[in-house]
Amino acid sequence: MNTLDKNQRYLIHGFHYEISRNGELWNTNTGRLIRPGSDGRYLLRKQKHMYRFTLGRLLYAVEHEVSPDSIKGIVIMTEDSKPVLMTRGDYCKKVIIPFRHSSSQRDLVQRYREAVRIAEVMIDFYEKSDMEEMTSAFTTYESKIKGYMYSGGFTNSQDVIKEAWQSIITRVISGVCEKKLFTIDPYNYLRRCVRSYFCERKRERMALVGTPERRKGQITYDEILEML
Structure with a gap:
């Protein structure tokens, strides 16, 4: 392929x-072009069931001539836009878990030094109101966090990635300013925020599709697609 x-x-x-x-x-029955949802996933119907798939899973299914709902595991897109199937265990080890016990002594020392630096930045913010340094401590990871959204299979849509980053960084900076957030590890904290953000979006979509109006047929399938 x-x-x-x-x-x-x-x-x-x-x-x-x-x-x-x-x-x-494209829907072959209606000829309609289906747009991805707000999380970059596509909503497909099969008989009376509705499924939401990532672009990577759909491309993997086509490439291997299998049904996307039969694929066991997680499909991620590589940097050269190739779908790769991973077991959930491998996915957790390579994507979800950022820090492993096998880290070298040099890595550990570097992490502790970075934590000390961040702690000093946060102290300066609360004592001297140095907003620029505090904000930079988080925004410096923008490209890495956006890459994590893509490689982690959360979404392949650049618009969704941009929207998610803006929402997450706004929450984080607000949390620091309101003294509701404590962290000396901005990068991994932002990664957790990414997972929380997309979990929230998933719950919102499930609430929409599962409304009584939808079950009674008062909202059509196409109308649901337009709302997502």
Whole structure:
């Protein structure tokens, strides 16, 4: 599949949808172009069931000619935009868990030194109101956190990544200013914020799709797609 035209559509096994490598999803019954939701995932219907898949999972399914709902594990997109299947154990080790017991002594020393530096920055903020240094302690990780959103399989949409970062950094800086947040490890704290943010978005979507109006058929499938 990697050698084919990225604009060509490929049928998704078990679903009446086609997808191209550039992320365009089409309903083959209606001819309608399906846009990804606010988290970058696509909402697909199969008989009476609705599924939400990442672009990576759909491309992996097409590439291996399997149904996306039959894939066991987690599919992530590599930096060269290739879908790779990982077990949940490997995913946790390589993506979720940022710090391993096998870290070298040099790494540990560097982490402690960085923690001391951050502590001094936070002390200066509360004693001298040095807003610039405090803010920089978090915003310096912007590119890494955005990369984590992508490589971690949270979303492949740059618009969603930008929106998520703006929301997260606003919450974090506000928490520091309001004395509600204590951390000397901004990077890993921001990673936890990413996981919390997308969990919140998932709960919001589930609440929307699971409303009584939806179950009674008062809201159509297309209307749900428009709201997401």
